[in-house]
Amino acid sequence: MSGAPEVAGTGKTGRPDLVDGEWHRLHPATPLLRGGIALIAVLGFALANFRERAVELVFGGPVPDDPFQTAYERGHLGWVGLALVVGLLVGIAGFYASWRMHTFRVGDDVVEVRSGIMFRTHRRARLDRIQGVSIARPLFARIFGAAKLDISVAGQDAKVQLSYLGSADADRLRREVLLLASGVQQSEAEADHAGGAADPAGAAASLSTSIGTAAVPGPPDGIVHQRVRELLAPELDPSAAPPESVVRIPPGRLIGSLVLSGFTVALLVVGAIVVVASVTGRQELLVIILVPGVLAAGGYYFNRFTKSLRYSIAGTSDGVRIGYGLLSTSNDTLPPGRIHAVEVSQPLLWRAAGWWMIRINRAGAAGEGSGQTSTTMLPVGTVDDVRRVLGLLLPGLAGEQTRELVLAGLVARKGGGFSAAPRRSWPYQPLSWRRTGSAVTADAVLLRSGFVWRHLSIVPFARVQSLRLTRRPLHRALRLSELTVHTVAGPVRSNLSALDAEAADESFEAWARAAVRAAAADTAHRWASHPALTDPAPDPEETRHESL
């Protein structure tokens, strides 16, 4: 490996500084975790055969009928052994090389990853463009004390993936990357590394330091103990977030929400059809459809259940952290200002129970593949949970009067501080015209709609990409307009399909101005350098530099 990059230290031994701007390697067990399992299987197969051979050589006994015996009988044993050894060596060399060539570096402004043996890739992402940092621990990796760190930026498949790192290293790297991205001044960050955190940012940062020390036990001799501890540790370290900001979901409610879902209704309908069909003569239909159907449905429920189990949402110093998963765990940190739109919605079946769900739009979904988990902020929760989660997602909504507004947005049938659509808009919204409307807070716009399926969409003005006002022929006839707030793509629907034309014109102008104003004042890309949070006097050079 003459072309191997120079590396400051491995990611495993000791506790090297991972953000010192030098190149680092991943966890040494990475090849194993990433697919070296096949290698182990081949090795195990060979060893098992050799053991039988050895046993037989010592004790005598029936000759087993296996590939080795065949090869032996034909006099090819030497070749087979050679091929096996060469194959293993090439595999090991390949995995070793790919591990050696896979390095990462975290500088002050960028995170970089180099990988590949033949086809080299070099990916570099700006820290102030980070949209989320997630740590995933698949069950297998979790047993080995390893974790996958994803740093996502906006864009399709735009993430810097570090798989795998030591579990504690991953936690530490996340904290430090977020610290660097937050724009806390270098000196403060350094002081924080040293463990002395008595500066303005300290109150929050010292908390995260204490996680690091708590999660990383010192002596290497207690390695089994450490594994067990890591395995049993709660997904969210209790010291990472103030307990009052943590929202959890009781398993009972989770089961209830799954039972009361559209999927169940569809299942019941299909079931009824099958039963009716089989009763009226076609007995075999029952077996053909029902058995696989029940299995598939059971799998779906189990999957959804384990995925959402231990779901917790908490406010940490570096944004909202969502953790979930029972066996394979995952957590996702969204720095402030990375949430482009929030939707609180209530499926019809949940109304009696008073449950809601919260989904968001975000640029660049971090986390394990499916966009669903990474955009669902609250799978199911009460109004109280909704209020707390909204306060975490959009701190501007935590105030007293906005609290009333949000409550009105959720359950009120009309009014409650929201503008209302006129009665003549009933062709568009026969039941919900009273509810359709908008309200504006200091930094966000709230769009309320839906009578049967109740929705409340909230878009922070600082994240509005553009506004659209549409007038179709029927709109024109009824003097109505449709108003749409554009944000990055996601599950949130942010439009009001029919408003009074003049009110819509006014809102259009007012929101356009508010969006520009909010965007100009926004410093979320360097959230901790926000003047109100850390610096009484922000460095103008820094601001200027960042705004360009």
Place this chain on the structure above:
Amino acid sequence: MSDPEVPPHTEDGQRASPTVPEVLPQPDDGQPTTPGGPELPPQSDDWQRVSPKYVGVELVSAAIGALVLCGITVPFIVLGTWFGWPALSLAVVIGVLNLAFAPRRVRSIGYRLRADDLVFRRGIMFHRRVSVPYGRMQLIDINRGPVARALGLAELKFVTAAAATGVSIPGLVESDADALRDRLVGLAESRRIGL
């Protein structure tokens, strides 16, 4: 950023009441924001129209659309179904109306460069108006179709982080399009904001 109260514009694109054009805070990188754009109107709250020549493009596309519509009905006439001829006459009527309204449709296209955002509008029957803050523009395309190129026109397309924004100003004279593009890029640069 002081926002002058925007005078309510009239729906049919008449120039709004004359206001003092706001002096734009220029990006202070020393670069002129309007390189080679003397024909470009000054920054103002007025609606800008697209070139009247764009009617040509609209007429051609409307004619093609009408021909396609008529062509669809031909097999039904050949097959001798009862609705063949009525369908054809309907297609002709739609085509003629579409052609007749082309100039009106082109007149309805307008854009306005305000202090901090670009407002675009188009459509009579299906009217829409979009406001895009300059800082939100991620990239700007210049497209030229075959007919537009023959007429010396170009289309300016804006892309933001939201796929739904979909603002494109057709029918700009090519030099105008280049100048406007450079100016908007400059404006976007001076007001660069995150996502």
